[in-house]
Amino acid sequence: MKVYLDNAATTRVAQEVVEAIEPFNSQKYGNASSLHSFGQDAKEALENARKLLAKRINAEPDEIVFTSGGSEANNLAIRGMAQINGFGHIITSKIEHPAVLQTCKDLEKQGFEVTYVGVDAQGRVDLKSLESSIKDHTFLVSIMHVNNEVGVIQNIAEIGKVCSDRKVVFHTDAVQSFTKIPIDVKNMNIGLASFSAHKLHGQKGIGMLYVRKGIKLKNQITGGEQEFKIRAGTENVAGVVGFAKASEILTQEDITRMSNLKKHLRQELLNISDTKINGPDDGLCNILNVSFRYIEGESILLRLDAEGVAVSTGSACSSANLAPSHVLIAMGLEHEAAHGSIRFSLSKYTTKEEINYTVKCARTVVIELRKISPLTPRGDKNV
Amino acid sequence: MYSKEILDRFKNPKNVGEIKSPDAYGKVGNIACGDIMELFIKIDAGKITDIKFKTFGCAAAIASTDVLCDVVKGKTVDEALKVSKKDILAVMGDVPPVKVHCSVLATEALQEALKKYQSKQSTGSK
Ligand SMILES: Cc1ncc(COP(=O)(O)O)c(C=O)c1O
Numbered sequence A: 001m002k003v004y005l006d007n008a009a010t011t012r013v014a015q016e017v018v019e020a021i022e023p024f025n026s027q028k029y030g031n032a033s034s035l036h037s038f039g040q041d042a043k044e045a046l047e048n049a050r051k052l053l054a055k056r057i058n059a060e061p062d063e064i065v066f067t068s069g070g071s072e073a074n075n076l077a078i079r080g081m082a083q084i085n086g087f088g089h090i091i092t093s094k095i096e097h098p099a100v101l102q103t104c105k106d107l108e109k110q111g112f113e114v115t116y117v118g119v120d121a122q123g124r125v126d127l128k129s130l131e132s133s134i135k136d137h138t139f140l141v142s143i144m145h146v147n148n149e150v151g152v153i154q155n156i157a158e159i160g161k162v163c164s165d166r167k168v169v170f171h172t173d174a175v176q177s178f179t180k181i182p183i184d185v186k187n188m189n190i191g192l193a194s195f196s197a198h199k200l201h202g203q204k205g206i207g208m209l210y211v212r213k214g215i216k217l218k219n220q221i222t223g224g225e226q227e228f229k230i231r232a233g234t235e236n237v238a239g240v241v242g243f244a245k246a247s248e249i250l251t252q253e254d255i256t257r258m259s260n261l262k263k264h265l266r267q268e269l270l271n272i273s274d275t276k277i278n279g280p281d282d283g284l285c286n287i288l289n290v291s292f293r294y295i296e297g298e299s300i301l302l303r304l305d306a307e308g309v310a311v312s313t314g315s316a317c318s319s320a321n322l323a324p325s326h327v328l329i330a331m332g333l334e335h336e337a338a339h340g341s342i343r344f345s346l347s348k349y350t351t352k353e354e355i356n357y358t359v360k361c362a363r364t365v366v367i368e369l370r371k372i373s374p375l376t377p378r379g380d381k382n383v
Numbered sequence B: 001m002y003s004k005e006i007l008d009r010f011k012n013p014k015n016v017g018e019i020k021s022p023d024a025y026g027k028v029g030n031i032a033c034g035d036i037m038e039l040f041i042k043i044d045a046g047k048i049t050d051i052k053f054k055t056f057g058c059a060a061a062i063a064s065t066d067v068l069c070d071v072v073k074g075k076t077v078d079e080a081l082k083v084s085k086k087d088i089l090a091v092m093g094d095v096p097p098v099k100v101h102c103s104v105l106a107t108e109a110l111q112e113a114l115k116k117y118q119s120k121q122s123t124g125s126k
């Protein structure tokens, strides 16, 4: 059996999306900037998709800038704001995606001031410390909606309100949450928001940045005048059409089913001794992060892979710089627990049989690896 | 990312376990990522007759400890002390650069175990 439980990394492209995209590769392949009918057909599709996606987040179509994905959207938001301001202070959190964290680190080198607010043991950003970090020259707060490793959901409506009261622009990385949790940029006082299609059964390499009217950004890719002169480059019409289609496929039933399957998986995995959940119980419907004590995550991942089950890990051994997950460390996990952490992430296509098979494999793999580990206490019942 | 040799070893290591009252014992930890290796060695008439290991770490760490056990089994203590990091890497095949540090760790555990064994021997306190 093959089980894909790495949907927070990327997802299968939905058949509906494949079909929606096809004509824009084979027939309506014009450049959306061209005046002939090929171009105008592409332009029409592009603008319809823009309208639909704008509506999904309660924005206006001319507030949507298409990008090559979530990373570019985050870069455009943060660098674009910083370069317009020239100097000043940014607030973000310690658990952001590298596309935000590394961008902020880079800006620090260029002379900007950055505060990285901490999180509690569940990964929640402390609103009080966020608010007290705001200074006169703070121009941007960037806090992700849902964390990609542990699924913790931040209260972005509250953060948006604080930012609005203090007249600071609020950016949120909504790459993981989009279509799983409703987002309303107007009511939540969001100034900038990043999205990516490949987390919701769209294609890789297409995303968008919501830019509230009135917010000025320095373009990061210069060239033609596409995307309101904020992002040059021939529009990826097929990608955008697929993105719009993808934003429609998740139903409320899908979300409920994923939540129930996640709960089931959580319960079953907790039956394995010395196992602990990282992150809150009320996290995103499809992300479950678990630490298996005494064993190492890359080993678990590869053994599960040999059984056909695909997951990911926050273990130091699996990262290029041999550092454990910055998210788990910020939540106060010990290195050993971060070492044995595994992320299971479900999709609307995940079945109960797949979850049961995964639990069975996980139990065997954990027991086998614990037999190899010198850390396993002698006489451990599970060994 | 890993060679077939490493993956096969990792999935089916042959030398996992402990030896009760071993003649030599070594344990090393790696500060880089936090892996830990233990070696249990049985020595008879100057020869390694049995060797078992336990490892907490990645696939390369587990596979390389298993390789080391195979490589030194049957060797005399002096021969085993000459087994180098290169010898282990040669059996492992293509090791990703980031995984070299833990693939050679087992040789350190072996050196520690055998040197302690030799000094006990020379003081006659076995
Ligand atoms: C929270 C978060 N932000 C940003 C990204 C980057 O998006 P993309 O892969 O489209 O560049 C990802 C996923 O990789 C993510 O999980």
Ligand code: FES
Pocket (backbone or CB within 6 Å): A316, A317, A318, B033, B034, B035, B056, B057, B058, B059, B060, B061, B098, B099, B102, B103
């Ligand atoms: S044991 Fe950590 S990288 Fe090999």
